[in-house]
Amino acid sequence: MAKVLMKGNEATGRAAIQAGCTFFAGYPITPQNEVPEYLSRELPLAGGTFVQAESEVAAINMLYGAGGAGARCMTSSSSPGIALKQEGIGYCVFGEIPCVINSVSRGGPALGTIQPSQQDYNQATRGGANGDYHIPVLAPATIQEAVDAVKEAFEIADFYRTPVMVLQDGLIGQMMEPVDFDVPVKKREIPPKSEWALGYGNGKAHIIEGIVIDAPYCEKKNLRFFEEKYKVIEENEVKYEEYMMDDAEYAFVAYGSTSRICKTAIKVLREKGIKIGLIRPQTLWPFPKKPFENKNIKLFIDVEMNMGQMVPDVALACNDKNKVKFFGRCGGMIPSPEEVIEAAEKIIGGAE
Amino acid sequence: MYTDDKRVRIISGHYGSGKTEFAVNYVMNLKKFSNKKVAISDMDIVNVYFRSREKRDEIISNGVEIFDSSISASADLPAIPKEMLIPFVNKDYDYVVDLGGNDVGTIVLGRFKEYIDLNELDFFMVVNLYRPETLDFDAIIAQKERLEKASGFNITGFVNNTNLVRETTAADLIYGDEILRKVSNATGVPIKYTSYVEEVVKDITPEVLSKLSGEVIPLKYYMREVWM
Structure with a gap:
């Protein structure tokens, strides 16, 4: 396909639709507003559902539900909005909910400024939720890379059953560059979601866990994450x-x-x-x-x-x-x- | 010629059309030829980065007056100062208005409508055929109608600014011209300018020029940094 000129945020929205995202929930914040603006217009046309949530907290928890039911889903926000989502990200990690979190950083701390920054490196890579966990963080430097990263984020999320963050600074979100939406990204063999997602049980219990009563089981689950997810991700998903x-x-x-x-x-x-x-x-x-x-x-x-x-x-x-x-x-x-x-x-x- | 346009030039176009680069280049060149005072207003309250107000010092040092629609260049505190009105009514001015991104952006203009004399007005629409909102005949017509409906003014001229930023070639300009000329023929609105960035488009030849409509003007990047 021929190239088009797009703003990073719009391109992020379009890439999500192309990747098969059928559910988006978000709350407006500069400098990522074109993401929900674009998706509010285009996602319903593609058969998906756009929800302007009442808050960032609500949006990430809507992903917990949508992703838990097997939908490819995304939320997007900027620095202080991502701060609000941290608890929900932790729940998505523990519940093994595949979902994509687009983060477009601005100056901080607090509401800070609307200008571009990378002050959320720690927020993205260390996270603000409790417990031991990692989430993959992709950091594009061009609009083309942002498009490819968003598409790949959905693949990684589904393959490892984990939240994935696409970390863009405000400049990438706001900048215009030529982009080709037909550049192929690495596909992964994703097991059918009917094996675990809610609504597919057919009499078998499919459970998304947020709390476990049993400490030995909780430790075992942590160990499984480190052994089966994080180690494998560290081996297979590094990009530079x-x-x-x-x-x-x-x-x-x-x-x-x-x-x-x-x-x-x-x-x-x-x-x-x-x-x-x-x-x-x-x-x-x-x-x-x-x-x-x-x-x-x-x-x-x-x-x-x-x-x-x-x-x-x-x-x-x-x-x-x-x-x-x-x-x-x-x-x-x-x-x-x-x-x-x-x-x-x-x-x-x-x-x- | 810049000085042949009407005294008040409103520059509109969807974001990504290159509207602000065109407007800033236009006003800098206009200053060289005009014997009036020259002013530019940044009425864009839609976009948050890459605003002409960011080039305030450079614009002022060229003897052009600039009025912002924000409390400070980097803040997101939209405000329409009363000074923006002056060049609409004071005929000592040549006035360039850098209007907001899309039909929503034109709403700001309503505040000044009663002071705008249609005989003194050029309302340009900058078009980039590689933007999804203006990628073909129908889309451009739709965009034009939305802008006209929201602003209450008719477009008086198109600017063909078809580009893929640093990947632009003369062929892109010619492609833009072909489609935009069809729009021009259908609507009766002329293509007033074709613009391209001189440091990027290196293959402009007399043959290329013969295929382009309106005055063909080289631009320089004011808004885009060298690493972008």
Whole structure:
């Protein structure tokens, strides 16, 4: 199919429909409003159901129901709205509800600003619900990647029976780019939902669990999640890009919009003779560890629109915290390529 | 020529049409040729990022007056200042209005309607054939009618700004022209301008130009950062 020009948020909505999403519940918040705006118009035309929920909390719990009944379902929000959803995400994890949570980050904490940020890295990868758990977090850097990530998120969600988050910063949500909706994504052999979903029991009990009385059983369930889901996801679902890393002595580490700024900075720094590349995680959990085994890299320069939330993951991955430096802006401020170049030169100059 | 257009130019179009890039480029060029005061109003209360008000300093340094529809460029506090009225009634001004994204965005204009003299008004609709809302003849007609109904003004000219951002080629402009010309013939509304970003579309030749309608004007990116 020919390319069309779309805003990240609209493209996210269209990708969800294309992926077979039949239920969306959400509550408006900038900078992701075009997602529900688009789906309120288009999802019913595609035979799906759009619900403007009375709150973010209600929306995630509607997914608990819809996903529990076997529907491909999605909710979308931005930072403080995602904060409100945390309890519900925990319930979806424990109930093994496949669902997609689209998160378009803005400046925080609290209601913060409406400008783009990456201050929700910890919120996405560590989560705010109680208990031991992980959810896969996909971090696209272009509108095309956002479309592909949304489609793949549904596949991952159904395959592992888990909530999946697509973490976009406000820029990806608001930016316009050409996109091709026919790019194929990896399909997975998904067992029929009639084996577990509500309404398919035919006399057999299908139970979505939120509470278990029995501690040994609860521990067993936790262990099963770690053994059968998280370990497998860490083995099979890691995604990253290495950009100009072949001869690199230094590496930026960045995802989403800041990775694009770093690519621009790399061009300039390379002209100045600095051999620098980029490691771009496309999944934030599972975090890509392999590219950090590169022993040629003297310093990893983490660039984010936050105060350095990814730094511990980079330090763990490269196994040398002294090699990890950081530059970032926060609160909704976007670093310019010039700022990134200056910061990198300072960091590298200090090292040499 | 920019100065041949009516004194008040309202620039409309669905978001993604390239309306704001066109409006900012237009007003900067207009300033070079106009012997009047030149002002631009950012009446877009629909979009939250990539607003002409973000380029406030650059616009002002070119001698253009700018009025915002937000308390600060990065906040989402829509407000229509009374100063936006002045260039509608003061004939010492050449006025460019960057109107909101779609038919909802045009509602703001209602506030000024009684001060707008139709004889002084050009109402341009910027069209990008690669936007889903304006991807064919019928969609463009529908979009035009929605804009006219919501604003109460008739479109007086089209701008062919067909683009895929940094992937745009001359062939895209020609494709846009073919469809838009059919709309133009059916509605009697002329294609006033064809616009393209000079640093992106490198294959503009005399043959290409002969296939494009209206005045063909190169633009530069004001809103889109180099890494976007």
